[in-house]
Amino acid sequence: MTARLKGAVIGCGFFAQNHLYGWADLDDVEIVAVCDLDEAKARLAAERFGIARVYTSAETLFATEALDFVDIPTTMETHEALTALAFAHGVPVILQKPFAPDLDGCRRIVAAAGAANVPLMIHEDFRFQNLFRTVRGILDSGELGRLTFGRLSWRTGIDVYSNQPYLVHVKRFMIMDVGIHLLDLARFLFGEANGVFCRTQQIKEGIAGEDAATILLSHEQGATSILDFSYATRRDPDPFPQTLGEIEGTEGTLVIGADQVLTVHGKGGTRRIPVPQDGRAWTSAPWTQIQDSVVHTQRHFIDSLRRGTEPATSGRDSLATYALLEAAYLSAASGRLIHPDRLV
Numbered sequence: 001m002t003a004r005l006k007g008a009v010i011g012c013g014f015f016a017q018n019h020l021y022g023w024a025d026l027d028d029v030e031i032v033a034v035c036d037l038d039e040a041k042a043r044l045a046a047e048r049f050g051i052a053r054v055y056t057s058a059e060t061l062f063a064t065e066a067l068d069f070v071d072i073p074t075t076m077e078t079h080e081a082l083t084a085l086a087f088a089h090g091v092p093v094i095l096q097k098p099f100a101p102d103l104d105g106c107r108r109i110v111a112a113a114g115a116a117n118v119p120l121m122i123h124e125d126f127r128f129q130n131l132f133r134t135v136r137g138i139l140d141s142g143e144l145g146r147l148t149f150g151r152l153s154w155r156t157g158i159d160v161y162s163n164q165p166y167l168v169h170v171k172r173f174m175i176m177d178v179g180i181h182l183l184d185l186a187r188f189l190f191g192e193a194n195g196v197f198c199r200t201q202q203i204k205e206g207i208a209g210e211d212a213a214t215i216l217l218s219h220e221q222g223a224t225s226i227l228d229f230s231y232a233t234r235r236d237p238d239p240f241p242q243t244l245g246e247i248e249g250t251e252g253t254l255v256i257g258a259d260q261v262l263t264v265h266g267k268g269g270t271r272r273i274p275v276p277q278d279g280r281a282w283t284s285a286p287w288t289q290i291q292d293s294v295v296h297t298q299r300h301f302i303d304s305l306r307r308g309t310e311p312a313t314s315g316r317d318s319l320a321t322y323a324l325l326e327a328a329y330l331s332a333a334s335g336r337l338i339h340p341d342r343l344v
């Protein structure tokens with residue numbers, strides 16, 4: 001076996017637990033250190049995952065460890081400073097979404113990675129779900145013909161605020177938190193977008209930002225897509241965290257149904273495709289789909305490092321996703337159609 005790559009995880013909070021389980025599933029990777037400002041969280045992670053060393057300072061971590069990569073699943077306001085440290089030490093980075101608080105921040109991080117010649121990938125996991133890998137394969141087969149329309153719908157009423165309390169206070173909330181995943185998916189499935197129209201809504205009282213949004217995108221290759229997402233949808237069963245929808249082409253339609261079932265209406269008739277989950281020991285409903293995708297995202301990052309190739313959601317590539325996000329907020333504020341290429 002090729003030598004195991006040695007990594008560290010900075011930030012051992014809520015979602016990092018999935019990262020830590022994910023890394024443990026990759027045979028050719030070893031997490032040698034964890035770091036959190038909160039020592040108790042770092043110690044707990046180290047004990048749970050058998051990780052040798054614990055830090056409460058990222059500066060000390062980088063000064064002490066010889067790392068092949070670092071995983072940073074902290075919230076966005078910490079990303080610029082933490083990535084700057086990694087780049088200064090020549091350590092490749094996989095960084096959780098959202099990339100940074102604004103597009104200028106994303107640009108500065110990408111420029112710093114470029115100047116240091118250090119790989120940077122954004123941990124954007126929706127496109128790495130088994131479901132969307134299968135959808136991509138169907139689109140690549142040409143069965144649907146030329147794509148004309150797509151709808152990606154993500155609506156839930158779960159209490160997201162218990163696990164992620166910081167979401168109560170953010171002014172740019174739902175597009176930053178979930179819309180960004182759907183914008184990346186829209187690029188993955190329908191290609192680049194050159195027009196963005198958006199309406200946001202704040203439905204729950206007492207929060208600082210929007211908890212529902214609807215975005216309309218025009219794609220360069222001709223398709224129109226609609227992304228609708230909400231944390232204020234009452235439905236039983238609640239589909240969290242599934243993305244539902246449909247994709248239409250000149251030759252057929254693909255329906256993205258609940259419970260990872262795709263239905264293809266093509267020239268040869270209709271067929272149902274249940275998409276399996278990985279069956280990992282540590283995953284659990286309703287998170288399984290996302291938890292599986294975390295490992296696929298990590299696998300892609302490690303494979304890209306080993307091959308010396310740019311990852312699919314590199315920092316550079318993710319600027320285009322982030323430009324769509326900025327365009328969506330601008331559109332919602334102005335009531336106008338925004339051209340994202342003028343923002344990048």
Ligand code: NAD
Binds near residue numbers: 011037038058163
């Ligand atoms: P969290 O607040 O639970 O965890 C963040 C941790 O980072 C905290 O323990 C904090 O002490 C630590 N930290 C902050 N600054 C640090 C520093 N300078 N050095 C070391 N440790 C530091 O947050 P969370 O809910 O786990 O979310 C983290 C990120 O993951 C967010 O950006 C969120 O949007 C993203 N997220 C992604 C998905 C997904 O599906 N991809 C799901 C949930 C959350």
Ligand code: 89Y
Binds near residue numbers: 160164177178241
């Ligand atoms: O924060 C959100 C995300 O990025 O994916 C799922 C989530 O954790 C809650 O909806």
